Amino acid sequence: MNRHAFRYCMRQSMQSLSRNAWLAVITSGLIAISLIILGGFFLVTTNVNQFIRNVESNIEVSVFLNEGVNETEIQQRIEQLEGVVSQSFVPKEEGLYDFGRNMGDPALLRDLEGENNPLPDLIRVRVEDPEKVVAVAETINTYPEVELVDYGEELVARLMQITGRLNFLFLVLGVAIALGAIFLIVNIIRLSAVARQEEVVVMKYMGASDGYIRFPFLMEGMVMGWIGTVVAILTLGFIYFRLTSSFSQDSLILLFQPVTDIGRLLPIFIGLMLGGTLMSAFGSFVSIRKYLKV
């Protein structure tokens, strides 16, 4: 294809888009809808994952120490363990005070202060993910200075089970929705190619090469896909940020903090952009193939 032919192809694409403007608008609109569904799903998935991670990061290992042990030395050892994010030492006096406060009045437990305090010193350890909690807890439990380790075994096991199931569900749903979107987009583009099959036949009769015939269709498909994608991203972005700002104002929902980190949202939007455009180009490519056999 020489320079003139290339320029012609570009002009041809733009001209055909403007002359088939309604078809282009409808096509772009349908592409936008299918991408909004797909993108919406990704946003929900990201947020559910975030929620689970928030719950997980709230899992603590409580390490109860034997009487009269040097906590600094143990803390240093805990620090070395893999997966430990942070730790805090709670002396037994503070433990008693908290306990009393939880019961309603710290004064109730005044008799238990000092020598009579039955509580051990405590180190609260935070672990980066629940899969490491068990290992960390078991290691700490082997320290002779440690009386008891408690980490809510049942909760951890349950969480890991839920996460596993959710990930599987999301994978299946994601693949299904993505395939649905591809199918829809390819067929929408196919309809617009059917509307112009006569043109393709005439092009073949004139001795136009397949590439030459395909090019304007690919361009048109990509432009329609691109417009559809931009509409989808703007719509999704608008809805999402309206929803998340109303969530963050509601301080009651502590664990559910929606993802607003642009670094994590950007891949979704860029993915939609590329996906939408490429799928449309692919749709055009597949659609006109059968009319090229003249």
Add this chain to the structure above:
Amino acid sequence: MEDVKGEPGVIELKNVSKLYDGSNEVALEKMSLEVGQGEFLFLVGPSGAGKSTLIKLLFREQLPTEGVINFENKDITKYRKRDILEYRRRIGMIFQDYKLIKQKTVFENVAFALEVLGHSPMSIQKKVTEALDKVGLSHKATSFPRELSGGEQQRVGVARAIVKDPVLILADEPTGNLDRDNALQLMQLLEKINDEGTTMIIATHAWDLVDRMQKRVISLAGGKLKRDEKGGYSDE
């Protein structure tokens, strides 16, 4: 056989037969034919005689079941994809239903044939203007096909065929959708183009026009060549 202009053959058929899949009847049987440079030739015969099949074979839209079809001494049945494109770019085709692109103006429809060839915009402008001038449609350059009469649409088809200066023009029932006056005008236009040296092969039912033009007539019946001589539609 009389070779009208005495030039070497543009098209040569040797024992060409065509049998369609799933049909026992032969569309063409052992057909041999030579068409010289600059000839004007009518293909006539009743429906199903094999006229359209022959045109389709010559346009390389279909392949013969057996036989050789030479274009400038090369067998087009052996052409690869690339060669077919090159071949179609050198011959003009005129269709009964015009086959104009509805979304394009008259000018663009004609220009299209040159754009495919990669001509520069300036050369396209010049050649398309000339071609439209030749078929008498310069004033309709910006119209769309739906705004034209049948006769005018077919003249756009002719302009599109001649704009690339083809060696050969194939026409399949070019006057099939036209009234008498328009049909006659179109034939005269094709004759004028032939006078400038373009070989013309026209499949037609229009016996009155064939009688009037007195050109070489190939008469087909049941896929066989019945008559090949200069004259009218029938041999009386």
